Amino acid sequence: MIALGIETSCDETSAALVEYEGEGQAINAGGVVLSHALWSQHEHQRWGGVVPEVAARAHAHYIAPTVQRVFRQANLSWHAIDCIAVTAGPGLIGGLVVGMSYAQALSIASNKPFLAINHLAAHALSVRVSESCPFPYLLLLVSGGHSQLVCVESASQFHVYGTTRDDAVGEAFDKVARMLQLDWPLGPHLEICARTGDPKAHALPQAFVRQKRCDFSFAGLKSAVRRMVEERPPETAKQKADIAASFQYTATAMLCERSTQAMQRFRNDHPDLAQARFVAAGGVAANQYLRAALQAVCADNQFQLLLPPPELCTDNAVMVAWAGLERMLAPEKPFQPDSIGHAPHPRWPL
Ligand code: KG4
Numbered sequence: 374m375i376a377l378g379i380e381t382s383c384d385e386t387s388a389a390l391v392e393y394e395g396e397g398q399a400i401n402a403g404g405v406v407l408s409h410a411l412w413s414q415h416e417h418q419r420w421g422g423v424v425p426e427v428a429a430r431a432h433a434h435y436i437a438p439t440v441q442r443v444f445r446q447a448n449l450s451w452h453a454i455d456c457i458a459v460t461a462g463p464g465l466i467g468g469l470v471v472g473m474s475y476a477q478a479l480s481i482a483s484n485k486p487f488l489a490i491n492h493l494a495a496h497a498l499s500v501r502v503s504e505s506c507p508f509p510y511l512l513l514l515v516s517g518g519h520s521q522l523v524c525v526e527s528a529s530q531f532h533v534y535g536t537t538r539d540d541a542v543g544e545a546f547d548k549v550a551r552m553l554q555l556d557w558p559l560g561p562h563l564e565i566c567a568r569t570g571d572p573k574a575h576a577l578p579q580a581f582v583r584q585k586r587c588d589f590s591f592a593g594l595k596s597a598v599r600r601m602v603e604e605r606p607p608e609t610a611k612q613k614a615d616i617a618a619s620f621q622y623t624a625t626a627m628l629c630e631r632s633t634q635a636m637q638r639f640r641n642d643h644p645d646l647a648q649a650r651f652v653a654a655g656g657v658a659a660n661q662y663l664r665a666a667l668q669a670v671c672a673d674n675q676f677q678l679l680l681p682p683p684e685l686c687t688d689n690a691v692m693v694a695w696a697g698l699e700r701m702l703a704p705e706k707p708f709q710p711d712s713i714g715h716a717p718h719p720r721w722p723l
């Protein structure tokens with residue numbers, strides 16, 4: 374079974390062809406990426422953040438050649454695919470309209486089923502492309518728009534344990550990187566800058582420490598860095614690196630502490646599970662410092678850590694195609710494609 378995936382919800386125009394080679398209906402790891410094309414829009418650099426109208430225009434410009442490229446790379450025509458899966462939300466409305474309209478037109482022309490995919494569900498399932506990760510598992514979903522701890526019960530059932538009360542962690546990475554005048558893309562450059570800094574150089578505030586809840590808050594941390602930078606603007610590369618490292622250390626500590634709380638709740642909810650598994654996904658899960666810290670937390674709590682490769686953590690169409698395959702092959706319900714008139718959902722919680 375082969376799915377075409379299309380992703381245009383933020384500032385990445387991406388398409389992918391993914392095949393499921395497993396047997397029968399019980400889908401698990403076994404996605405074969407036949408082809409994957411991704412255009413990261415650097416057009417936003419001059420504004421220091423993603424500009425919705427610029428993103429929509431860029432998606433309109435890149436979508437057709439990007440989809441054409443994945444068919445050419447895989448040496449396949451649309452006759453070979455079994456469904457068209459596209460991100461229908463959450464995300465920026467202009468980009469969603471571009472990707473969905475393209476997918477709907479292709480579905481009509483090719484007579485293949487149309488699937489409207491939730492972007493957060495696609496992140497949540499992305500680990501199963503490359504890892505054997507049976508349900509249920511505990512998920513830390515950390516991206517530019519979301520920070521959540523989620524119990525993933527099945528491909529369509531998500532139990533949200535906690536979420537952010539204000540900023541998403543990726544947003545905090547981006548804002549701090551901008552305060553330090555780092556290059557685009559901001560989050561990855563903050564990670565690089567932090568490598569040469571001292572993570573204990575500045576003591577920064579953490580939210581909800583030792584509280585029995587799984588929620589996050591990153592606004593206080595971000596504001597503390599802003600005050601520090603305004604009071605004493607960093608002059609040398611070392612001073613910038615110390616701020617970056619202290620921020621990254623504190624954000625990671627908060628994510629790890631909340632994850633530990635969620636692990637206890639997950640165990641209470643699933644007392645008979647022989648092997649508990651923890652997954653991190655979303656753009657911030659590409660961060661190597663966070664990945665190493667989560668490894669230690671999982672070892673301490675006897676959870677197996679499973680991580681998608683970094684290139685499948687940030688936005689991509691492979692995970693969208695995979696979420697389409699999961700829906701087509703889900704054992705619990707008969708498959709129903711979505712209506713061709715399905716509307717985009719800029720807000721669409723899990
Ligand atoms: O999942 P994603 O690509 O898009 C959304 O769904 O939001 O996540 C993007 C976010 C951005 O805030 C970006 O700065 C952050 O993930 N990010 C990182 C790294 N790579 C991407 N943050 C920290 N370290 C990284 N290496």
Ligand code: ZN
Nearest residue numbers: 496516656688
């Ligand atoms: Zn995303």
